[in-house]
Amino acid sequence: MKLCPFCLQDVVWRVRLKTMPEHRFLMCFECDSVWLEDQPVSDLVGTVFDRHMQSLGLAPDWKDIEKLDSLE
Secondary structure, eight states: OOBOTTTSSSBEEEEEESSSTTOEEEEETTTOEEEETTSOOSTTSOEEHHHHHHHTTOOOOGGGEEEEEEOO
16 A cells, blocks of 8 residues: 555545545545646645645535545
8 A cells, every 4th residue: 555655644535525536536534635646646746635725716625525535
């Protein structure tokens, strides 16, 4: 399993939004780091959950996240 390169405390998960199931991204639930699916998971790229949701025009809502599987 791929550990988050920012916090090294949790694995990186493939997730989607329940309200927008076609929108998938990668996320660390320990430090809230987010990567788009086409981005490499590294500490050189990425954003945080709040900023990512705001970029979609949505309020950050943890209940909207659905874990799909962990990144290998």
